[in-house]
Amino acid sequence: MQFVLFFSDKQVREQLFAHVDGTRGLLLVTGVRHGPAMRSPEAREPFATLEFLHGRVLTQVLVADEGTADGMWRDPLGDLGDRLYPESRDDAYAVTSGYLLLEDGRPRKVVRKHGLPASDLWFLEDALSQLTSRVPAPDPARKPGTKRPERAPRSPRRPASTGASEASGPPPADEGWRRRAGGEGSRAPGGSRRVRPERAAASEPSRPWDDASGQDTRETHAADSEATPPRGTRAPLRMPARKDAWAVLGLARDMSLDEARKAFRALIAGYHPDKVAHLAPEFQELAERRTREILEAWEEVEGELKSGT
Missing domain, CATH: 3.40.30.10 (Glutaredoxin)
Incomplete structure (x- = not known):
């Protein structure tokens, strides 16, 4: 049932x-x-x-x-x-x-x-x-948590071979052939290394800030990666309307200081940490915010009542 x-x-x-x-x-x-x-x-x-x-x-x-x-x-x-x-x-x-x-x-x-x-x-x-x-x-x-017998480990797989690794090998022994063909590694007069243009484009590491035209776009990428917008683009913050202290405490404005103090103590006691210790964390946080709100409101109300007496 x-x-x-x-x-x-x-x-x-x-x-x-x-x-x-x-x-x-x-x-x-x-x-x-x-x-x-x-x-x-x-x-x-x-x-x-x-x-x-x-x-x-x-x-x-x-x-x-x-x-x-x-x-x-x-x-x-x-x-x-x-x-x-x-x-x-x-x-x-x-x-x-x-x-x-x-x-x-x-x-x-x-x-x-x-x-x-x-x-x-x-x-x-x-x-x-x-x-x-x-x-x-x-x-x-x-039973949950009971350790099951582990399976025998499998033999590791051989890594798949790549075309680059298979094609790689010792450089040609005939260095003169490379110079005659004008290929990579040939030297220009004066000892400077001469590289074919298409080889140079392939060998140079790509840069993320270069676009298709070769223009430097680092500032654009830096702006895109910002988690927050640049200064001057944020909307102005709207401050919440201030609550009436008397309404927060549920007090009437014609109450005496002693009556208001008694009502305040009864109200704040309901949010004491010992009263909410067994509740979920979000309720404890809510009680803490409510406690601060009540204390701030009471400080204002008490000041008004003392100044009026």
Whole structure:
């Protein structure tokens, strides 16, 4: 049996606790990410296979985080971890980041997430087999990370011969023939080396900054390789409109300093690092930006209230 709870539901915490307290037998609780383009959580792996193979033994509760602003600051799994492990912060955090297995409402084991559905399925079945005989143990030979016997190395292939290497050989012994033919290596009067024009064009290394006409285009290529446009071509930056400090804090302008200070402390406490330590990094970064915004707004509001008193 499977149940899906969503962060955006205001009653998600109460519903999660009700499942934990009311489910008899084995219960799996874990968090998943969910978006509009994704399949429903119960149809994804490893949950679909667990339901197909062990649905009569195991109940699953999948808590889906849609990443919306409505459910951004709800943390039902964190609340459950604090409730089950009030004395251990590490165990409480493991509840939010892994697969929690309970039996008759009591936590029995937390299985770490490995990221790949096949790996997670193997370790979940291994943990379940230790809790009940109705789930067979998975094949040890298929355990993720088990090193397979390596194949015998193949003999290296011979490199393919090129026409240039086959044609290369010792220079002609008759040096006089080369001079008579006027070929490469012949010398002009005065001892200077004379090279045929077509040979010179072929022997001189090509330069990337020369175009077909032989013109030097290094400045053009240098400009093309710039990651950013030259100075003077960038569009002027638009500064964002400054937010009203009172609106940021949600305070009324007729509040007293003590009332405003009390409301400010209650607001900033919700973004304390200890409150968001178990959330994803992007939510922690968002909380940090929000904290700076609140502090800047409070500095302005406090200054206005003190100057008015």
